[in-house]
Amino acid sequence: MQAGKTNAMRILDAKKIPYDIFSYDHEDGQIHGTAVADKIGQPAEQVFKTLVSHSGPNIYVFVIPVGEELDLKKAAKAAGEKKIEMLPMKDLLKWTGYIRGGCSPVGMKKLYPTYIDQSAESLEMMAVSAGRVGTQMGVAPQQLADTVSAVFRELIKQP
Template identity: 70%
Template sequence: MAAPKIHKTNAMRRLDELGIPYEILRYDNEDGQVHGTAVADKIGLAPESVFKTLVAHAGSSGYVFVIPVGEELDLKKAARAAGVKKIEMLPLKDLQPWTGYVRGGCSPIGMKKHFPTFIAAAGEELQHVAVSAGKIGLQVKLAPQHLASAAQAVFADLIH
């Protein structure tokens, strides 16, 4: 039996527009586990190559940070990368209004509005990374340089 048709997300449409090659990785979310290490297990990739998307703010300015799922964002390093004095995580209630995405399905590609975006430097050396495709249950796997291009991101020191 063929897999159900995948409806393109904003992230996939943006990658297609840019001509960036990617692989769609699908995972079952019936158990409700959307945290990164569970997703990495479900798609069969090492947690070091599966990245989560975190949204933070400094006042009314938003910033996006893409880091390996097993790591924690260092807010001081994040603020330094963003060129601001202090940065805080965006409250969950604001995630969808700001990005168009929900928790567990937030992609650094194809947000409603572009925010300055930073990818953990550790990702730059990898052959490929996986990030949310913009919907819970879907990831896109692509070269880190292609991710940076699609998200208009730069690599930076972001984790503890």
């Protein structure tokens, strides 16, 4: 495991926002979805992934439960756009400063418009990437939203 604070952790520290750290082994390549929830011993509905999308030159960040899929129509509606597409993986580092599996909604290169799935609002704690593969941070949803100026919206595909 890597030691030391990430930029995301330093931002929360500076704002005096409490958080828990969950580390997991990612050597087996399982760095996504419910595998992360299993590895940190948290229910999948409390572990969230950070997805970056764009509409033309505009970048948007969506934070949804790891076991769910982003509904691009709902995402576009939340962002006030006609259409939204996922940011190509090759562009993730350039726009966010993060790599796949370590993309945190906190501490990106810029503060992009950010939307958190409304299912997080009722949780006491939600886990998101701490900005490094193998490290998640648990934080109160409203405090996370306040930190990144996020709003809660319905974002996931319904079965």
